[in-house]
Each structure stands twice: as C-alpha cells, then as structure tokens.
Amino acid sequence: MRVVILGSGRGSNAEALCIAQQEGGLGRARIVAIFTDRPEAGILALGPRFDIDARYLDPAPFKTKLEGEGERRYLEAVAACAPDLVVLAGFMRVVKPGFLAAFAGKVINLHPSLLPSFPGLDGIGQAFRHGVKYTGCTVHHVTPEIDAGRIIDQTVVRIEEDDTLETLAAKIHAAEHRLLVGVVARLSQEYV
Numbered sequence: 001m002r003v004v005i006l007g008s009g010r011g012s013n014a015e016a017l018c019i020a021q022q023e024g025g026l027g028r029a030r031i032v033a034i035f036t037d038r039p040e041a042g043i044l045a046l047g048p049r050f051d052i053d054a055r056y057l058d059p060a061p062f063k064t065k066l067e068g069e070g071e072r073r074y075l076e077a078v079a080a081c082a083p084d085l086v087v088l089a090g091f092m093r094v095v096k097p098g099f100l101a102a103f104a105g106k107v108i109n110l111h112p113s114l115l116p117s118f119p120g121l122d123g124i125g126q127a128f129r130h131g132v133k134y135t136g137c138t139v140h141h142v143t144p145e146i147d148a149g150r151i152i153d154q155t156v157v158r159i160e161e162d163d164t165l166e167t168l169a170a171k172i173h174a175a176e177h178r179l180l181v182g183v184v185a186r187l188s189q190e191y192v
Contacts, residue, residue, distance in 0.1 A: 001027075001191040003184065004083040005034045006074075006091040011043030013089040013110055016177035017184060018050040025181060027188035033081045035074065037066075037093055065094040075102055084191060088142060089180065097144050107142040108187075110180050112172050114138060114154055119147035124172055128165050134158055135168070137176045139183045152187075155179045 005014045014034055020026045031052050036043050037059040047054025057077055059070035066074055078086060079102065088095070088109040100107055113123030115138040118130070127135035136156040141149035155175040159168055 001029045001084040001188040002082055003029050003031045003085045003087060004078050004081050005031060005043075005087045005089050006078075007034065007036055007041065007043040007089045008038050008092040009041055009043065009090045011041065011046050011090070012173060013176055013180050014043050014046055014087075016181055017087070017089070018046055018052065020181040020185070022050060025185060027185040028191060029085070029184050029188035032083070033077075035077055037070075037091070043090075059093060064092075065096060066099055067096050071096060071099055075099060078103065085184070085187060087180070087184065094146060095142060100142060100144065105141070108139055108152065108183070109142045109147070109149070110176055111138045111140065111147050112169075112176065114156065115140060115147055115151060124169050125165060128159065128163075128168055132159060135172065137172055137179055139179060153179060153183050 007014050017031060021031055034043060034046055034052055034054040035057050039056045044054050046052065057073050059066055061068055061070060083106060086103050086107045111123055113127055114136045118126040134156050136154055138154045139152045143149040157171050157175050
C-alpha cells in the first residue's frame with residue numbers, strides 16, 4: 001500500500017510513521033512521499049533521514065485551504081505517487097472537494113480530540129478549557145465538512161487534575177503516534 005503524507009509542521013506524527021516503517025511496524029504500507037505547504041517545516045528533514053521524497057509544494061494563492069493553482073500542484077504531485085492512502089498528519093489546510101474526489105476514500109486525517117467533540121483548530125486547547133475529564137485523538141476519513149468524516153479509530157486520554165495544557169498536549173501527541181501507526185498498519189493489512 002503506497003502512502004503519501006501531507007503535513008505543515010515539525011512532523012512528529014509523520015516521524016512516528018517513518019520509524020514504524022523502518023522497524024517493520026507498518027504492515028504492508030510504504031511511505032513514498034511527504035509534502036508540506038511550509039518551506040521551513042521540520043517535516044522536510046524526514047526525507048533524507050528516512051530516504052523518502054520530501055518536498056515543499058507552494059499552496060498559493062490561499063492561506064488556509066488548497067484551491068486553485070495550489071490545489072492543482074498538490075493534485076499533480078500526489079497523483080504522480082499513485083497513492084493508496086493519503087495521510088493528513090498536521091496538515092493545516094482545508095482540502096476541497098476536487099482533491100477529495102481525485103483520491104476518493106483514500107484521504108484520512110488525524111485530529112487531536114475525540115470527534116465529534118472539539119472539531120477544527122486547537123482541539124487540545126478546546127477540551128482543556130472546557131474542563132472535560134476525557135479527550136484524546138481520532139483518525140477519520142476526510143470529507144468536505146471539516147472533521148466530520150467517518151471515524152476509523154480513537155484513543156482516549158484522561159485529563160488529570162494536575163495536567164496543564166502542555167502536559168495534556170504531550171499525552172495526546174504520544175497517543176496520536178500510537179493511534180496513527182496502528183491505523184495505517186491495519187489499513188495496509190485490509191488493502192487488497
């Protein structure tokens with residue numbers, strides 16, 4: 001199963017996938033490319049470290065979504081990889097119906113809350129400020145409606161009395177790494 005990762009930041013979830021692949025823990029999945037919308041993103045360093053094509057793709061003209069020329073660039077680059085799965089791992093842009101149609105049923109996202117609770121930006125902060133006792137992370141299929149696609153799997157994280165936003169974020173990030181690796185490995189076994 002050929003996997004393409006899209007990310008915008010330091011790439012800790014992409015790194016977890018790369019490490020799992022290196023250690024034989026991704027099943028039949030193979031990461032073939034990593035693309036980012038930020039030229040300074042830490043995720044780019046994963047390319048040479050794991051011998052995977054990692055490139056910046058200009059997402060212009062919009063700041064928060066892939067549309068127009070930016071969407072065309074991503075469509076072409078991702079399609080050239082012939083992916084069986086596209087993983088949005090900290091990709092901070094809304095993907096539009098054209099992109100989703102091109103990779104129908106193949107695009108998944110990792111979100112830092114127990115969806116449908118706390119969708120959108122800052123899921124960890126939303127849960128923390130709301131005072132819930134449990135939050136977590138979710139891997140779901142991507143649809144045009146933000147964080148509303150069919151849930152594939154979730155991991156629960158308890159918010160302890162002494163948790164700060166920082167300690168909670170660290171717990172959720174650790175849970176995300178395990179969850180995403182597990183989901184991709186499982187999907188690769190189901191892939192025919």
